[in-house]
Amino acid sequence: xxxxxxxxxxxGSGKSAASQWFETQGIQVIDADxxxxxxxxxxxxxxxxxxxTFGDWVLLENGQLxxxxxxxxxxxxxxxxxxxxxxxxxxxxxxxIQQLADATSSYVILVxxxxxxxxxxxxxxxxxxxxxSEELQILxxxxxxxxxxxxxxxxxxxxxxxxxxxxxxxDIVLNDGHIxxxxxxxxxxxxxxxxxxxQ
Ligand code: ADP
Numbered sequence: 422x423x424x425x426x427x428x429x430x431x432x433g434s435g436k437s438a439a440s441q442w443f444e445t446q447g448i449q450v451i452d453a454d455x456x457x458x459x460x461x462x463x464x465x466x467x468x469x470x471x472x473x474t475f476g477d478w479v480l481l482e483n484g485q486l487x488x489x490x491x492x493x494x495x496x497x498x499x500x501x502x503x504x505x506x507x508x509x510x511x512x513x514x515x516x517x518i519q520q521l522a523d524a525t526s527s528y529v530i531l532v533x534x535x536x537x538x539x540x541x542x543x544x545x546x547x548x549x550x551x552x553x554s555e556e557l558q559i560l561x562x563x564x565x566x567x568x569x570x571x572x573x574x575x576x577x578x579x580x581x582x583x584x585x586x587x588x589x590x591x592d593i594v595l596n597d598g599h600i601x602x603x604x605x606x607x608x609x610x611x612x613x614x615x616x617x618x619x620q
Contacts, residue, residue, distance in 0.1 A: 424528040424618035425521055427545030429536035431583060432576045433562030434553045435596040435603060440532045442607050449526040451517060453533035453541060460512040461486045467512040474504060510539070517544060528618040537589050538581050547617070549610065550590035552583065553597055 428443075428450075430436045440450045460467045463484045471486070472479055475494065481487045495501045521529055521544065536542045553561070555577060562573045587593055594606045 423521070423524055423526075424547070424614065425545045426528060426530045426614060427536050427542045427548040428530050428532040428551065429534065429542075429548065429586065429590070430551030430553070430596075431558055431580050431586075432534065432573060433558035433560070433565065434551045435561070436532055436534065436551050438596075438600065438603065439549075439551050439594070439607055440530065442604050443530055443611065446611055447526055448528060448530055448611075449524045450530045450532055451520045451524070453513065453517060453531065453535070453539075456516045456520065457509065457513050460509065460516050465512075467508055470508045471505065474508065475501070514541070514544070517541065528614050534580065537586060542589070547592070547614075548590045549592045549594065550586050551603075552587065552593050552595050555583070557597060 428436060428439060430439075440452070444450055459465070461471065462468065468480075468486055471491070475491070479487055479491050479494075491505070495505065517531060521531060531541060531545055533539070533541050536545075536548065542548050558577060559570055559573050562568060562576075563570060592610055594603065594610070596603045
């Protein structure tokens with residue numbers, strides 16, 4: 422069994438930066454956000470289930486998911502989000518399990534912004550939290566994708582509080598300095614994970 426590391430952190434904490442560093446070390450990274458998009462691609466069973474549940478209007482003319490229409494619907498109809506998640510969550514989970522099982526690197530990483538919130542950490546052997554102050558999260562996320570401070574604060578408010586994640590995570594890396602500083606901390610952990618992956 423391959424050692425599975427769960428990697429998480431709030432928006433703008435540096436999850437992607439950390440994931441990319443692990444990839445440069447030859448470690449495969451499964452991104453839960455990417456899996457969530459893959460399972461609703463054209464021809465996927467979850468997309469058919471969504472169409473059967475909500476109606477043909479959820480599809481664009483080219484057969485792809487009409488994300489905007491579905492988002493608007495969820496906003497208007499309180500129960501729709503729950504119905505949608507009953508389809509997507511199991512599909513995401515089984516796709517993640519499959520991709521983790523297919524991984525061939527020394528160990529494998531599952532990166533997810535909602536690792537703890539969605540219980541995806543149950544699929545992992547060990548968890549690493551990339552941690553940063555809310556001020557830094559807002560600064561970095563706003564510089565990265567031009568979202569307003571208000572939008573970023575809403576996302577932070579919807580995620581598990583930082584203090585809660587700190588209690589659950591096995592390892593914590595505080596990403597409050599230079600990026601090279603982050604890489605140095607990751608390097609030390611990577612060596613430990615390589616040892617664990619051989620046990
Ligand atoms: P997340 O994936 O957790 O939302 P990212 O890894 O995308 O966060 O980081 C948010 C932004 O901040 C990115 O533009 C990234 O390059 C930058 N960043 C991350 N860590 C640092 C750091 N230690 N110093 C400076 N910029 C950083």
